[in-house]
Amino acid sequence: MTAPLLELRDVGKDYGSVIALDGISTTVRAGEVTCVLGDNGAGKSTLIKILSGVHRADRGQLLLDGQPTAFGSPREALDAGIATVYQDLAMIPLMAIWRNFFLGAEPTRGWGPFRRFDAARAKETTRRELAAMGIDIRDPDQPVGTLSGGERQSVAIARAVHFGARVLILDEPTSALGVKQAGVVLRYVAQARDRGVGVVLITHNPHHAHPVGDRFLVLNRGRSLGEFAKADVSREELTRLMAGGAELDQLAHDARAPVDLIESTYRRLRNGR
Amino acid sequence: MGTGDAGEPSTRRADERLSAVGPLRRLLVKPELGALVGAVAVFAFFAVQSEVFRSARGIANWLDPASTLGIMAVAVALLMIGGHFDLSAGVMTGTTALTVAIVAVEFEQNIWVAIGVSLVVALLLGFFNGWLVTRTGLPSFIITLGTFLMLQGLNLGLTKFLTGTVTASGLAAAPGYGSAEWVFASRMTIFGAEVRVAVLWWLLFTALASWVLLRTRFGNWVFATGGDEVAARNVGVPARRTTITLFMTTATAAWFVGTTLAVRLTSVQANTGTGQELIYIVAAVIGGCLLTGGFGSAIGASLGALIFGMTQLGIPYLRWNADWFYFFLGAMLLLAVLANRLVRRYAEAARR
Known part of the structure; x- marks a missing residue:
């Protein structure tokens, strides 16, 4: 079996005298969904920050493709193909979908002072990428603010996948959504997985995690309550653990x-x- | 068009919420639409009643105040879309005009050298504003209010100190004046009317700004920085650099207008430009810029300047008291702000 995309070995992190995370091990493989479950204060956010390069682990190892690594900044993690979709989504409500999609990484054409934003290509790519994820947007020109919460989350996922994410970290993607919208987002999580992306799904809702997850890491007060393969754990057991x-x-x-x-x-x- | 948005046949997957986004509604979120309607209405209002207003000579007359105002309004609009104000923009046209006149006359330099010095001064002022705003995170409103007052004092103090009066004059005798006049203050005859070259510069700058805003990476960054600076930075937009560039752009526009005024009039009052900064903002807001940033248009700001120019000259053409001008301008501003509010509500309404 090939080395996992990302592997944590006994990772720990302290904030001053507070042990935020200790002895956490898990793996993220291509085409699989690793769910991180835990109640408030369990250490989910700290784990995201270590994975996405915001913080460095104080103990343990982070392995990228089997090689020990340490990310100095979110940019380095991004360059290694680890994309994080935060709850606030980093999208500008007043801007069109296609402008948001390429924000910070606009395709250009032309030369020197005539170098310009290739709007036609951006619009076409946005439409195509969203369609490939099964997202039916009415018009790439409409402002992101007019989309529903689930649609916005889906656009953010499609954006990360388009920009070559190998590992996609989703921070509570369903927490603010209604039942139906949450289901839509989970379908796109499964889409991303089927396209070969390794997904880390962070949530406090076992009902959302269990249908899409391949493995489950349950955190409680900064420590792991165990890592389970889907076959070894039922939804009820997950709820009880959490x-x-x-x-x-x-x-x-x-x-x-x-x-x-x-x-x-x-x-x-x-x-x- | 104009038949409303109901009953548009949908060829795609039926979605019961789709009918609301008809062509009319989509047109309404164009920031410059309100200003366009306003400009047409104002033109019609004056043109019907005044023959002079609609003559070629009359048009050239009201295009003139619109042009210098428009150049500034376009730059100020970019800055506002980027989420900031520049209250020092008005007095900066005075600072740059005075610099041109004083360096050329008092220091006996070629006028092009003076214009170059003036540009350097403007760029430094713009950089200072932008750097201070990005460095401190304080509202640009208060920081540029500070530079506005400082510059107002400097304009008077240094002019008195260097010339002994409150006017810097004698620019026509400076070496190189002929070529500078050709660039900044020449006139040409179009359709039998004498049009100042500033009108052409205005059109050029409006087109350029609109292109930059809508068709370059930098333009995308301007919208993003004004829309949500933290989110923009999270996806890798150099928000600080964008903000500083915008302040320097406003300063460059002030330099251009200041130089135009100096070359045109050949003498510059020390209080030139003071009070104009609010007029620039009014033109930008009439043109569809949101005060909160992230939304607006360069063409809209130019249309706002056009409305200003037409009203300013239209009122005396109708032999009305000029006092009505400001009432009229204020009413336009209120209307524009109310219209913008609706647009923003529509654009930001999340359907969860």
């Missing part, structure tokens, strides 16, 4: 206690004691 596993069992037990007391008292009364 909610803190043992804590949930304890809660169920505590809730049970008064009922037990009432039942035993009733029994004693009936027996006339």
Whole structure:
């Protein structure tokens, strides 16, 4: 088997005296979706920042194509083909879709002072790339602000895939969306996967993660609760793990206690004691 | 066109929400549309009542104030689309005009040397504004208000100090004046009317600015920087460099207009240009620029300047009191801002 696109080995990160992340290992393979699950404060954001080059890990190793690497900046990660789609999407609402699509990487034609933004090519490429992802936009000239949340998320994914992302990190892509829109976005995640991209899907919703994920890394308070292949874990088990596993069992037990007391008292009364 | 947006047959996959985006609606989000309608209406209003207004000579007359204002309005519009104001733009036309006159006359230099010095001064001022705004993150409104007041003081103080009066004059005698006059202040006869060359420069700069804005990478960066600077920077747009370039562009436009004024009049008052900065912003806003940045048009700003020029001369042609001019301008501004607000709401409305 070839080396994974990206591999973490015992990675840890501290903010001052706070251990934000410790002993995290996982792999991202081409054409697979690695889901990172965890509740608030579990360390998901810190993990994204290490993967996308915003932060460096304090402990452990980051391997790119089997080679140890350290990204000094988001630009370096991007150049290595690791694209991150953040929640705020980095899109300008008042600008047309095609202008947003190529923002910061505009194709040009012509020479010297006559070098210009190749608008025809940009529009055509935008339309084609979105169509390839199965996204049907009405008109590439319409402002991004007129798109729905799910459509915007989909355009951002298509943009990352077009610009040669080998690894696509999605930060909570479905958190602000309705049920139907979330389903649409997950379909595009699957599209990107089928085109050979290694996807890292960060979410706190096991119902969104389970249908598309190939492996699941569950975080709790900066530590890994384990990494599971899809075959080894059900959606219910994931939910239970995320909610803190043992804590949930304890809660169920505590809730049970008064009922037990009432039942035993009733029994004693009936027996006339 | 103009038949409304209902009932457009859809050849693509039917989407019940699609009918709302008809051709009329799409046209409405063009930033310069309001200014175009306004310009046509203003022209019709004056042309119907005044024969002089619609004659070739009359047109040349009202094109003249529109031209120098238009050159500035176009540059100011680019800056506003990029998300900033320059309140020092007006007084900077005075600074550059005074620099040309004083270097040529008091320091006895060739006028082209004086014009070159003036350009360097303008570029430095523009860089200073842009650098300070990007460096501190303070609103450009307050920073350029500071440079505006400083320049106003410098214009008066240095002119008095160097010439002993509040006017720098005698430019016509400077060596090289003939060629400078040809470039900046010549007149030509078109359709029997004498048109100043500034009108041609105005058209050229409007076309150039519009091309840069809509058809170059830099133009895309201007929209992005004004629309959402953080997001723009996240995708690799050099937002700081874009902002500084825009301030230097405004300063360069001020240099061009200042030089035109100096060469045309051959003597420059120390208070030249003061108060004009708001008129530039008015023209840009009438032309569809949003005060919050990220949206607008160079052609729109030029149309705004055209409305200004037509109104300024149209009112005396109708033998009305010139006091009505500012009332009229203010009303146009309010109308434009209200129209822009609708456009922005439409463009930013997210359908979740």
